[in-house]
Amino acid sequence: MKIAVLVKEVPDAAVEKRIDASGRLDRSGEKNLNPYDTHAIEAAVQLKEGGTIPVEEIVAITAGPAGAERALHKAVSLGADRSVLLSDDAVAGSDVIATGYALAKLLERESPDLVLLGQQSDDGENYTIGAVVGEFLGYPSLTQVVKLDIAGETITAERQAEYGYDTVEIDLPAVISVGDAINEPRYPSLKAIMGAKKKPLEKITIADAGIEADKVGAAGSKIECGNFTEPPKKSGGTIIEDEDTSATVEQIVAWLDERKLI
Amino acid sequence: MAGILVYALTNEGAINKNSLGAVSQAAKLAGELGTEAHAVVVGNVDDAVAGSLGEYGAAKVFRAKDAPEGVSTPAVDVLAKLFADNDYDYAIFGGGLLGFEIGAGLAARIGAGITAEVTGVKVEGGKLVAQRPILGDSLISESNYKGKGVLIGRTNAFEATQSGSAASVEDITVDLSPQAGKVRLVKRGEQRGADINIEDANVLVAGGRGLGAAEGFQLAEDLAAAFGGGAAVGATRAVVDAGWFPYAGQIGQTGKTVAPKLYVAAGISGAIQHKVGMQGSENIIAINKDANAPIFEFSDLGIVGDVQKVMPALTEAVKAKKGS
Numbered sequence A: 001m002k003i004a005v006l007v008k009e010v011p012d013a014a015v016e017k018r019i020d021a022s023g024r025l026d027r028s029g030e031k032n033l034n035p036y037d038t039h040a041i042e043a044a045v046q047l048k049e050g051g052t053i054p055v056e057e058i059v060a061i062t063a064g065p066a067g068a069e070r071a072l073h074k075a076v077s078l079g080a081d082r083s084v085l086l087s088d089d090a091v092a093g094s095d096v097i098a099t100g101y102a103l104a105k106l107l108e109r110e111s112p113d114l115v116l117l118g119q120q121s122d123d124g125e126n127y128t129i130g131a132v133v134g135e136f137l138g139y140p141s142l143t144q145v146v147k148l149d150i151a152g153e154t155i156t157a158e159r160q161a162e163y164g165y166d167t168v169e170i171d172l173p174a175v176i177s178v179g180d181a182i183n184e185p186r187y188p189s190l191k192a193i194m195g196a197k198k199k200p201l202e203k204i205t206i207a208d209a210g211i212e213a214d215k216v217g218a219a220g221s222k223i224e225c226g227n228f229t230e231p232p233k234k235s236g237g238t239i240i241e242d243e244d245t246s247a248t249v250e251q252i253v254a255w256l257d258e259r260k261l262i
Numbered sequence B: 001m002a003g004i005l006v007y008a009l010t011n012e013g014a015i016n017k018n019s020l021g022a023v024s025q026a027a028k029l030a031g032e033l034g035t036e037a038h039a040v041v042v043g044n045v046d047d048a049v050a051g052s053l054g055e056y057g058a059a060k061v062f063r064a065k066d067a068p069e070g071v072s073t074p075a076v077d078v079l080a081k082l083f084a085d086n087d088y089d090y091a092i093f094g095g096g097l098l099g100f101e102i103g104a105g106l107a108a109r110i111g112a113g114i115t116a117e118v119t120g121v122k123v124e125g126g127k128l129v130a131q132r133p134i135l136g137d138s139l140i141s142e143s144n145y146k147g148k149g150v151l152i153g154r155t156n157a158f159e160a161t162q163s164g165s166a167a168s169v170e171d172i173t174v175d176l177s178p179q180a181g182k183v184r185l186v187k188r189g190e191q192r193g194a195d196i197n198i199e200d201a202n203v204l205v206a207g208g209r210g211l212g213a214a215e216g217f218q219l220a221e222d223l224a225a226a227f228g229g230g231a232a233v234g235a236t237r238a239v240v241d242a243g244w245f246p247y248a249g250q251i252g253q254t255g256k257t258v259a260p261k262l263y264v265a266a267g268i269s270g271a272i273q274h275k276v277g278m279q280g281s282e283n284i285i286a287i288n289k290d291a292n293a294p295i296f297e298f299s300d301l302g303i304v305g306d307v308q309k310v311m312p313a314l315t316e317a318v319k320a321k322k323g324s
């Protein structure tokens, strides 16, 4: 079996995310592999190590700027065998549908048995790429999976939906986005980090992947985002740094008392 | 007819509250656009239940009896057929997990633009403009659709309002796509852990991953007990998924929505999916050791500290105050 993991480079959690003058996310600061995607890689590695089904290969795939190589190196250090980077100016500014279309085209070149994704990108927060990719590929898809068992050609997955936990069977090939409770991603070893740069990283253009230029990028997108405004701020709460705990709790109790909450 | 189609999620014969909100929102927008809002239910939903969507503003209700409810692909097939037959301009979803999946699948299938986490919608130049918070709720962005549009609401963003009367229900048959048979719901809505009531509590002490382990919930139980009757303990999805706390006590997008007089968030980061279930609380206290945790942005009193230190001391102080 071949597993493809979709990964994305996002601004580091510590960086304050901003919109730049062109109306796109400012990607100039420190960047990192989307933390949610490390759970998808870990899920792939656990399937490979678990041995219930033979996993020949784990391929990490991303669509992003040239610098996204770093995210792929990290994905490889976490257990992917090789990686593919679609980096083409034509893709910049793609919306969810255009991104999903491009990723589906990259996946068609690989024809994996299983596509894994993170539950959300830290910068996009759309939760939707998995379902879009599945639709373009004609594969069944499922999101937010927190337990995943494979037997033969069928996966039994569990996830929490709006009424409690659902158990769902899904036939391969399939697209599955995993929730962050599925596993505890491991830290890469120093050896794995050093070795990651030596593993194959294929850089391709939209032409290589057979992606139609007018279906991607800002022009190929179905929505235009703009008119960014700041939401009304809830008047800032009081903050207490807990240095002397008995003084802290005294302040809390006084605060509660003032509001007749105690 | 150009108009708006709303997917109404059902479970055990009842319509989801967020779907009712989406119908009301769609009806209001359809009025402004000079068109109609229609709704669709999937599965063998009762006539009266399906028709009741009319009370929330649906001019017409479709029902695909033979398509299975609870997984996305069959519903995508149903909505795509209705789009093909009726040429709607927009689809609106009340959010939730299935709303995201079905909305995304539909948008890809019919070539529509998609906006998730929508908190507001307005009409401009005869078109819908969707507003959604981005970048950790620090900005609101507006989506303009070049053609058809799919809008997926944030949990509790759309309010259900009863305005009209029951609508007629039209049964439709849909040929399901090959991939629809490849996803099969085996068990739905399993409740894990004890059945506890958090919705009626006036004081809620909610615990997150910061409590460290299932045993850490004792700190929350003790504080709730100190407040006395009317206080209960709740939790985040992270700890429910980890098996530290029953699902019935989960607050947020795929859990309960609560609005107690006092909400104490202990070791909770304040993710958006948690926030949507508790931001209506009258007073919010957060205890978190990370000064940058998002929870501090919407709490009234924030304690930057360790729950292991602050909670036991607070429990004692509350007890002492109560006793005095």
Ligand SMILES: Cc1cc2nc3c(=O)[nH]c(=O)nc-3n(C[C@H](O)[C@H](O)[C@H](O)COP(=O)(O)OP(=O)(O)OC[C@H]3O[C@@H](n4cnc5c(N)ncnc54)[C@H](O)[C@@H]3O)c2cc1C
Binding pocket: A119, A120, A127, A144, A180, B096, B097, B207, B208, B209, B210, B211, B235, B236, B237, B238, B239, B250, B251, B252, B253, B254, B255, B256, B266, B267, B268, B269, B270, B271, B272, B273, B274, B277, B287, B288, B289, B290, B293, B305, B306, B307, B308
């Ligand atoms: C579709 C979907 C639906 C979801 N539905 C829900 C839902 O219904 N409800 C929900 O809650 N979540 C939901 N989530 C998950 C949500 O995104 C978050 O993952 C979750 O709320 C995080 O839980 P947490 O705050 O307990 O954990 P974390 O985000 O890990 O936060 C733990 C916090 O504890 C702090 N901490 C650690 N140790 C200590 C200490 N000793 N003292 C003090 N503070 C400490 C840390 O600084 C951190 O801020 C959903 C997600 C998706 C995608």
Ligand SMILES: Nc1ncnc2c1ncn2[C@@H]1O[C@H](COP(=O)(O)O)[C@@H](O)[C@H]1O
Binding pocket: A006, A007, A008, A034, A036, A037, A040, A061, A062, A063, A064, A099, A103, A116, A117, A118, A119, A120, A121, A122, A124, A125, A126, A127, A128, A129, A130
């Ligand atoms: N440009 C991209 N390249 C590769 N994978 C992506 C990209 N954007 C999103 N993803 C994947 O889709 C998941 C969900 O992202 P989103 O729908 O944007 O919240 C992420 O966790 C990634 O696994």
